[in-house]
Amino acid sequence: MNCVIIDDEPLAIDILTKHLKRTEGFKLLKSFQNAFEALYYVQTQSVDLIFLDIQMPRINGLQFIKILKYPPKIIVTTAYKEFALEALEQSVVDYLLKPIPYDRFLLAVNKALELPLVRPSSQNELQPRGRRYFFLKEGHTSIKIVEDDICYLHGDRNYCTIHLQTEKKYARGNLSHYGNQFSKESFMRVHKSYFVALDRIEKFDSESLWVNGDCIPIGRTYKRALMDFLSKKML
Template sequence: MIKYLIIDDEYVAHGIIKRYCDLLPNMKLMKHCYDALEAFEYLNTHEVDLIFLDLNMPKLKGFDFLKTLSSPPKVIVTTAYKEYALEGYELNIVDYLLKPFGFERFLKAVNKAVTSTSKTTSSDNIQLKIKENSIFLKSNKKYTQVLLCNITYLESAGNYVKVITTNETITVREKITDLLAVMANDDFIQVHKSFAVAKKHIKSIEGNRILIADKIIPIGTMYKTNITQLLK
């Protein structure tokens, strides 16, 4: 279960974020906070996995509040002010949502927050805890939740990517590089301009070819270094 906090002085923003979160499984709202001081008091006695943080608030601004936290959880900034984006990334926020944002853009941010957790193992920090590492994929106006461990490889076709899993193929309108960035998982490597593979599903590597199940995947010249590092 992903426990989250909304920190925003606008009631409308709270409603939009909660409505979007209600469409996703395993998302639990812990508290509505309408200024940063209220959130600071709550976090003194409670832990959350994810914060949706506005910047322009009374009493204490969003980034000033974030700097007061010694071990902040994952943070997705939600703001109408794009000029603060650079400062946000310097504070290691997960994503920067510019208001007004739609559900699809919101979903990408949440996916980044969920998948980036696998890279952090320190028990001293509050981490985003999920029982299963998964991603939502949009295809034909439908969102399908897919476990990352079930994805065998990705195959690019123009502006689309085929996501091949152990039991189905889902085609999404994404570039392969963008999808890999959202997945943000070290278990996947790009081996060709049109292919990325899951390391755990590689059956064999021979010459310039990778075998996954019954699929032969080419290794591009520019990506041979990735394979060399894998075999070390």
């Protein structure tokens, strides 16, 4: 896995660098002492995993995650406990408190290895929805999933079911991890447990919508954004 460290403390960078050198399967590409400098690099290079501090100048770690359109896997490394819930809501792999012992570091990176790598094509922004794709790990192989074949995603804790037109694929990882890979113009979260492909919606009412013949509940938190979108499609 190609890794980047973003931390404003040189000592923290040194410790993580030593941990990575001890661990097979991980390559440190670069380290940065503020997130602003790292932003362009992360968005233009093949980065699989970021070790990210939270309290940093200019852009803090949580702001940095929200800026990234296609964030890679992220392990938060911080001295502060109070940001854990907000960070986990951003679908980070793990939340490590400094000072970070090697055994705890190893647990976190092994968790990152177990999660499937979802990396959109670099040309996604120039292609119609039907041409976008990613590879999903299935056993010892990785299979191609074409975005246009996806009807909706259903999350259940740390697992996600990808409902295609004619079959289902099961993946390890939470719903946000997968749903956030897709463009907001094509997919929308409509419930805490569901992301739907907007062009697959067949009908709807105030409480539910139907995709590929399945009834999906509309969550109260997501209802307004969904109805605003659907109202623009009314004749």
